[in-house]
Amino acid sequence: MYCRSTSSSSRSALPERLRPIEYPGHYQVRFVCNAGTFRLKNHRLFIASALKQHSIRLEEVEDGIWSIYFARSSWPAWMSGTLSSVRGSEPPS
Secondary structure, three states: OOOHHHOOOOOOOOOOOOOOOOOOOOOEEEEOOOOOEEEEOOEEEEOOHHHOOOEEEEEEEEOOEEEEEEOOEEEEEEEOOOOEEOOOOOOOO
16 A cells, blocks of 8 residues: 655656666677667667667677677577577567
8 A cells, every 4th residue: 555654755866868788898789770670790680679779789609699688688599690599489579
């Protein structure tokens, strides 16, 4: 049950803009355009409309197999040669 008498507003101000997410240097960083796509080896790949205007990080875990991350979230590994999921699941949309 919500009781107005015991709640108070926050004293900390929210920033106008969040700082960009920074990734460690060994990752390849890609920008997600307004269509929800990014480029990998001359291919434009759709990842998610919700990620537009954000950066994602890519890590090649094996030759031609990439893991994709946004902040602390990860997606299944992808094979760049066939553009298919290694684990057999569909890409997030």
